[in-house]
């Protein structure tokens with residue numbers, strides 16, 4: 001096919017004109033706002049896409065089993081954008097599914113790797129979770145868990161199986177929809193005060 005540049009340009013101009021006319025007709029296009037998409041207030045048929053809005057602030061460790069104790073407990077959880085990177089979990093807004101008195105979720109994100117940390121309420125059924133709303137939305141790709149620095153509790157209260165989850169629409173950490181980022185199993189034999197690193201596969 002041999003089409004002159006002039007004819008091709010004219011055809012594209014007519015096509016663009018028709019698209020513009022179609023878009024200007026009320027009801028032809030309906031933009032649905034959602035995560036990462038808002039509607040342009042001055043032109044309601046144009047979506048505004050924000051990639052940064054698709055990076056979660058809410059992250060949690062969703063524990064499905066510990067190592068046999070009536071509570072799950074850790075002294076500290078670190079979160080990083082990459083293995084070995086800076087801990088970005090501090091300075092946020094911690095939350096948990098339940099807490100033992102004196103063991104609130106804030107103590108899992110205070111930078112102190114000794115007791116007391118966070119513990120789930122005694123006898124509360126699994127799953128239990130602890131997490132934080134990050135100060136800055138970040139895709140977390142690696143976490144560190146610091147077991148308790150107490151000889152009896154460390155091996156039995158440390159998590160054995162858990163999933164790292166994130167949420168774009170949670171407001172408290174206790175609500176919203178959650179995405180499974182990656183899962184870890186088989187974490188037995190924790191030593192006193194041991195630190196283990198779990199990086200996204």
Ligand SMILES: [Ca+2]
Pocket residue numbers: 075076107108109110111112113114116117
């Ligand atoms: Ca701590």
